[in-house]
Amino acid sequence: MTALPASTNKKLGLVIDLDTCVGCHACVTACKGWNTQNYGAPLSDQDPYGDASGTFLNRIHSYQVEPDQGLAQTIHFPKSCLHCDDAPCVTVCPTGASYKREEDGIVLVNEDACMGCGLCAWACPYGAREVDEAAGIMKKCTLCVDRIYNENLPEEDRVPACVRTCPAGARHFGDLADPDSDVSRLVQARGGVDLMPEQETKPVNKYLPPREKDTLQAPEMSGEEDVLAPFLAPVAEEPKGFLGWLDRTLEKL
Amino acid sequence: MHPAPSVIIFSTLSGAGFGLLFFLGLDPDPPRGWVGFTFFAIAYALACGGLFSAFFHLKNKKNAWKSYSQWRTSWLSREAWAAVLALVVMGVFAAGLVFRDTHFAPLGWVGALLSLATVFTTSMIYAQLRAVPRWNQAATPAMFLAYALAGGALLSGRETWSGWLFLLAGAITLWHWWKGDRRFAEVGTTIRSATRLNSGVTLFEAPHTGDNYLTREMVFRIARKHAVKLRVIGLLAASLVPAILVLAPFDLGFAAKHALAGLALLIHLGGVFVTRWLFFAEAEHVVGLYYGAHLDRQAA
Numbered sequence: 051m052t053a054l055p056a057s058t059n060k061k062l063g064l065v066i067d068l069d070t071c072v073g074c075h076a077c078v079t080a081c082k083g084w085n086t087q088n089y090g091a092p093l094s095d096q097d098p099y100g101d102a103s104g105t106f107l108n109r110i111h112s113y114q115v116e117p118d119q120g121l122a123q124t125i126h127f128p129k130s131c132l133h134c135d136d137a138p139c140v141t142v143c144p145t146g147a148s149y150k151r152e153e154d155g156i157v158l159v160n161e162d163a164c165m166g167c168g169l170c171a172w173a174c175p176y177g178a179r180e181v182d183e184a185a186g187i188m189k190k191c192t193l194c195v196d197r198i199y200n201e202n203l204p205e206e207d208r209v210p211a212c213v214r215t216c217p218a219g220a221r222h223f224g225d226l227a228d229p230d231s232d233v234s235r236l237v238q239a240r241g242g243v244d245l246m247p248e249q250e251t252k253p254v255n256k257y258l259p260p261r262e263k264d265t266l267q268a269p270e271m272s273g274e275e276d277v278l279a280p281f282l283a284p285v286a287e288e289p290k291g292f293l294g295w296l297d298r299t300l301e302k303l
Numbered sequence: 304m305h306p307a308p309s310v311i312i313f314s315t316l317s318g319a320g321f322g323l324l325f326f327l328g329l330d331p332d333p334p335r336g337w338v339g340f341t342f343f344a345i346a347y348a349l350a351c352g353g354l355f356s357a358f359f360h361l362k363n364k365k366n367a368w369k370s371y372s373q374w375r376t377s378w379l380s381r382e383a384w385a386a387v388l389a390l391v392v393m394g395v396f397a398a399g400l401v402f403r404d405t406h407f408a409p410l411g412w413v414g415a416l417l418s419l420a421t422v423f424t425t426s427m428i429y430a431q432l433r434a435v436p437r438w439n440q441a442a443t444p445a446m447f448l449a450y451a452l453a454g455g456a457l458l459s460g461r462e463t464w465s466g467w468l469f470l471l472a473g474a475i476t477l478w479h480w481w482k483g484d485r486r487f488a489e490v491g492t493t494i495r496s497a498t499r500l501n502s503g504v505t506l507f508e509a510p511h512t513g514d515n516y517l518t519r520e521m522v523f524r525i526a527r528k529h530a531v532k533l534r535v536i537g538l539l540a541a542s543l544v545p546a547i548l549v550l551a552p553f554d555l556g557f558a559a560k561h562a563l564a565g566l567a568l569l570i571h572l573g574g575v576f577v578t579r580w581l582f583f584a585e586a587e588h589v590v591g592l593y594y595g596a597h598l599d600r601q602a603a
């Protein structure tokens with residue numbers, strides 16, 4: 051039955067640091083690589099060298115944020131399945147292919163039972179599920195279930211491929227049900243948040259908001275400056291030292 | 304949402320087919336013999352034609368039989384059950400009328416309820432989706448039921464009933480549009496809640512240069528000016544014109560009356576097709592926000 055478990059023993063998931071992510075797409079490539087060569091139907095591409103389109107379980111959006119004060123920022127935003135506690139994709143499934151595991155909370159698709167109706171992808175507010183056009187079945191993040199328990203791999207590799215590959219350390223994997231786990235403490239310390247809380251999906255994955263930028267901020271602007279004003283603003287109001295002496299001497303000439 | 308022709312044809316035709324089965328099941332003196340056979344043949348052609356069309360929408364058809372397993376949680380599974388049960392029960396009921404000249408009324412009542420339940424379960428597949436706010440409202444099942452009953456009434460020869468049901472369906476459609484235009488803001492999902500970033504968030508770069516399953520399936524955008532024109536065309540054809548054709552007090556002969564009813568039916572089905580196309584094309588999925596779409600729909 052595609053009923054959700056009343057509770058799960060663990061809540062394995064990801065914590066994604068929007069402050070640290072540099073938008074390199076290494077996690078996208080690692081995810082596609084691992085999940086094409088291992089469990090389940092491969093993630094196909096259609097016309098990869100033309101109008102490239104294909105199946106990805108992890109995609110990086112980039113957003114421009116213009117705060118009320120200070121300069122605009124670019125935020126790279128990785129998005130994959132959030133392994134929700136109240137996953138709407140699971141309960142809508144008519145065939146029983148979609149399920150959430152009681153032992154660790156991972157949301158998976160049994161590919162042998164999927165009929166490719168696509169209703170679970172409609173039910174997901176985050177766009178975490180994609181029908182593979184070649185295989186005709188629903189694909190989604192498995193949290194690399196074939197890595198994290200895989201005793202054939204060295205211990206440091208028993209994390210999702212995206213986490214293992216991230217060169218910036220922006221992705222963290224762990225049990226979010228355990229308040230003392232590294233990921234839970236990270237969420238606590240950095241004020242981790244849920245995406246679209248009003249959709250009431252109770253996502254397990256958390257996002258750490260970007261920190262306030264300090265030294266790179268521009269001076270206060272009145273709104274009438276030239277667009278280049280931040281770069282033209284004086285670095286020091288009163289020149290000091292040798293350059294200060296030189297400045298004053300040249301002024302006198 | 305992408306307006307897939309197979310799903311639009313399915314819900315338009317099978318709605319009318321199950322509506323006809325509903326009226327045949329409740330009829331105190333249902334048609335028998337060859338006349339009965341014709342009525343039931345039309346109902347089954349519409350209902351099954353629609354179901355086949357939906358079946359071809361599946362990308363992995365060999366597992367379709369498994370969709371009967373999850374009736375406890377899934378509206379799509381319930382729809383599959385309701386459709387098969389309605390067709391089987393009404394099939395037995397029809398066999399009695401056509402071949403044995405026997406009217407077993409209670410079986411017809413059960414079949415009528417199951418036919419209506421099929422239309423209701425279809426509508427709940429859409430109405431349950433919080434991620435598509437325009438569908439996630441009470442007017443969605445009301446609209447599907449009203450169109451099924453209106454089409455079924457006319458197909459079963461109840462002109463006066465169908466006339467008023469056409470007008471009712473039109474009114475519910477207006478309600479669905481009025482409420483639907485506000486639902487996105489009511490649900491409250493915005494690009495800020497989607498990214499949890501502060502004010503002034505805009506898409507800088509999409510994840511990939513090409514499109515993908517999500518953008519093709521769920522980020523469908525329709526030109527607003529065309530939507531208004533199509534709404535007017537849909538409402539006229541699905542509701543007002545057929546209502547006038549069947550309710551107008553012309554004193555016509557038998558043949559002319561049937562010709563007019565046939566014309567009303569064709570115009571009505573065309574109109575339902577247009578409104579059903581809009582039902583999909585206008586529906587905004589919240590995932591569109593991640594791709595920079597539907598910003599005009601979100602709450603301020």
